[in-house]
Amino acid sequence: MVLEAIRYEAGTASTPPALQILDQLQLPHRTTFLDITTCEEAHDAIKTMKVRGAPAIAIVAALALAVETGKLLTESKLPSSAADVKQRINQRLDYLKTSRPTAVNLGDAVGKLKSIAENATISADAGGIAVAQAYIVGAERMLVDDVSDNKAIGEHGARWIHANTIAGKKWQADKTQELKVLTHCNTGSAQSLATAGYGTALGVIRSLRAANSLTRAFCTETRPYNQGSRLTAYELVHDEIPATLITDSMACALLAKEGEKLAAIVVGADRVAANGDTANKIGTYSLAVLAKHHGVKFLVAAPRTTIDLATPSGEDIIIEERAPEEVTRIKGPKVTADGKLVLDQEAELISTAAVGIDVWNPAFDVTPAQLIDGVITEVGVVEKHDGKFDFGSIFGQP
Template sequence: MVLQAIQYEPASASSPPALRILDQLLLPHRTVYEAIAGCQEAHAAIKQMKVRGAPAIAIVAALALAVEIGAAAVAGKLPSSADEVKERIGDRLDYLKTSRPTAVNLGDAVGKLKVVAKKAALQSGATAESVAQAYIEAAERMLVDDVSDNKAIGEHGARWIEENTAAGRQRKADKSHALQVLTHCNTGSLATAGYGTALGVIRSLRAADMLTRAYCTETRPYNQGSRLTAYELVHDAIPATLITDSMACALLAREGDGLAAVVVGADRVAANGDTANKIGTYSLAVLARHHGVKFLVAAPRTTIDLTTASGNDIVIEERAPEEVTRIKGPKVTAEGKIQVDEAAEIISIAATGIDVWNPAFDVTPAELIDGIITEVGVVEKVDGRFDFGTIFQRPS
């Protein structure tokens, strides 16, 4: 069973909608779900990275406001008119948007949900309750649609790797051949509504009996690979190996044609194909090109920002120096037992007084990307350029 990091219960006759998220700060050693009662809790959870991953951020924000509105409706505390509900929805969405500036999915969701509220308020006979209900239904659809989109991304990516890599063709013809994939950061159920984007490709390859092993990078400094991706791979019983970020070059050199592709997610894809993703992605793309390994980005169409011309226009978030100079985790006894029930320890790992630069993302130039996997297919370059126009004309 694929991990479910976002748990949402629609409203019933006796209770408003409810939302819980898996607190990713406690993973991989403790699995704890936290209730999100409204926008303030969601904003804090996103800011603190209890929830992370561009699709998951957007969905948690959207559903948190649905929970807040639903609770207000049950308590009889909605504003009195349709227009006032529309305005409140807009204000709360603007507030949620400030939680993470780089992930385009959140901004995209905010824009679409504002349109939903505006259209609902313009309907003949619109009431505060009808606008609130229209918003709630739209937010709930985002959750359902994201899971189906992720599964489509996984299938398209797996098929592309089968057909366009040496390892894919060999494995399809003869199951004794290895087919391995390297991924970076976390792009699975923990970063989405479920199944995942880049990790969804890995899941689909495994389901088709194509994948023999997945490799995941540690993903310093926040360790999303070792804490989160490794957690999901173990949860799903997928053969997998963890490496530090600096081992990637040695891995690519050692595995040769057996390593079919590097598959990563994205926080924003510019109109020309330049891709912002977790720091360390750019270096993997350079290594993949040098070693002749396909480099693929897996992301829903909502991550493609046609209003951003290139990677030069993407604002890169910088995070606290302490993420680099300290690590946090449970103590381990001399016998190797992890003491998960005790408070986590924070350990200093750097010289006091050293300056730190800690960008959360880097931008991989489009020229280093072989394909961008979306829910409607894989976009490849034509005459050296990505053209996303056609995929926005296709239905999901």
């Protein structure tokens, strides 16, 4: 069974598009899909992390406005003026962009969709309906492109690991050799939770598994929001990939224990600055430091939409800070004395910290470029030359 996180059905002449998302707050114990019919519902889903992952939130935002616009179109409630429809689209996109400030994919999608609306407005036969239809087609195209891009990321990353890591080279010489990978947070695989399709960092793991080279994946718990234990573990179990869950603080001991068998640490990204500094889930920076010390390759898997050439360095990235309660509380179903889950009752919210303690809860940290060995994109792996990343070539720049 294919895992779905985003369900989208294109509209017809008489029916608007339809969008559902898998509520990731209910995972791994409940599989619940939510209808997204308005931009407000999409904004809330992104803000509260019912949907998460930089590529996925951009797709959900784009499609939510497609659904909203399609409904107005089928009900004949759109303005006849192309300029008025474009203005409405721009306003709704600006609103959606405020849902998560750190992830660059959302801003990139907003910019591209605004351009689509603008180009439709200035065409010779421009009218409100034509602009709306152009927007819907553009949003749907993003969904298709995300799936193909992530599959390419997985394939490029797997080939790079085979060719550039000790474990990869040993496996190529002797197919009985072990090759293991560690990942952090949740970046998706097989109709991913963090993307619309194959996934980025977990897409690399999936491609390694498809090549019969991966013997085990490790995933971190990813405190305080537990995306690793709730989501990545859920996907790995679903895809029947041999995997082991560790707490964040166990990573150093794991690297020391596994030695050369651990080929790489592969993570996703919410924003990659022009110099290669990378914002990703809190805890990524410390993993990069550990990788450098232990001689393990550290790779960032991200589509080109995540690379922000307008942001010079990590110092210019806005880091989102989240509610203290994410650190001081934890939610989940009850467990009976014999270890069985009680799923017919509401999940329990449990306090895990001293009442009154101050909390600092940054959602992301920034890993310096000098700790990153390569950035895996849908067009290939970008490596440093003379100690610096140059992303110009993958954007067609000299």
